Amino acid sequence: MTSKDALPIGYPFASKPGAASSQVEGESLPLVTPNTGASASTGTHAGPRVTQRRLRAIEARLSDRDLAVLASVDRFRFLTAEHIEALHFNDHASAESGGRTCRRVLVRLRRERVLGVLNRRVGGIRAGSQGLVYFVDTVGERIQRQGDSSRRGRRFPEPSARFLDHTMAIADVAVGVKAAADKSGAEVVQVAPEKEARRPYVDRLGGSQVLRPDLYVELAARPGDEDVQAFFVEVDLGHESLPTVLRKCQQYEAYYQAGIEQRDFGGFPRVVWVMGAYRAEIAERRRQTLQAALGRGAKLTSELYCVTRAEGVAAQLVQEVRHG
The missing domain is CATH 3.40.1350 (Trna Endonuclease; Chain: A, domain 1)
Known part of the structure; x- marks a missing residue:
């Protein structure tokens, strides 16, 4: 030796x-961490079952940036709205414009169940929408799984405060x-x-x-x-x-x-x-x-x-x- x-x-x-x-590809900063300290409780977005037809329709509506946001949240496991804005919406003419666009995109991704949010906010209620913590929700998980045959379905745990x-x-x-x-x-x-x-x-x-x-x-x-x-x-x-x-x-x-x-x-x-x-x-x-x-x-x-x-x-x- x-x-x-x-x-x-x-x-x-x-x-x-x-x-x-080669571990990292694409235009946006790549991130990931596993959930090795989360509690067993679930935080899955409640909603009607998503059919394969609806899944294809949602995926077809996702832009390249939507998919990049999904990939970043998936790879990091949890990201705040502030993190997502810094990673994917910092190319606007002003921070205000980037922030508004980011909020609109995140609202849409939540509505489509591509992303979900945890019950707690980082920084408390005063942090507003910037303190929301996002994870990959049911639809986002299924979209990610389609490109990875080794990937299995998973639960969406509410993590412990220490782990988060x-x-x-x-x-x-x-x-x-x-x-x-x-x-x-x-x-x-x-x-x-x-x-x-x-x-x-x-x-x-x-x-x-x-x-x-x-x-x-x-x-x-x-x-x-x-x-x-x-x-x-x-x-x-x-x-x-x-x-x-x-x-x-x-x-x-x-x-x-x-x-x-x-x-x-x-x-x-x-x-x-x-x-x-x-x-x-x-x-x-x-x-x-x-x-x-x-x-x-x-x-x-x-x-x-x-x-x-x-x-x-x-x-x-x-x-x-x-x-x-």
């Missing part, structure tokens, strides 16, 4: 692999990266949350393991640039203990030592820990504690990791690519 010193961190020049970026907070935080980072890249002229080559970002590998004992980053990001300094930098992003909202966080770091270390990423793509992505908490002082203390633990971890390659706050992380990643 290759030694530590021979394994570069971050992709070198001309490392933009077609296979790595974590999912929304991951979406915030992903949407923020796109906004920061657009502002600075950088290119988002790929954004792939957990389901698409997972990496199978074999550990030193010969056991099969799977690394599950919250988010995988590839960025280029400018569109078409062959110099791509990659990041694994972990979002922690203060729910996990430090030993649990360090165990995840040890899993990254095992995957790093396996050399798969370096062999296939020329380098290993930076591992960015985005750490927050319900109080700023607690979040700062957790960041400092993790940073100190990484520094003294004899079995951890400390330069693999970056510990930062949620505020400004997207701009930080883009700046690292632009000036790194």
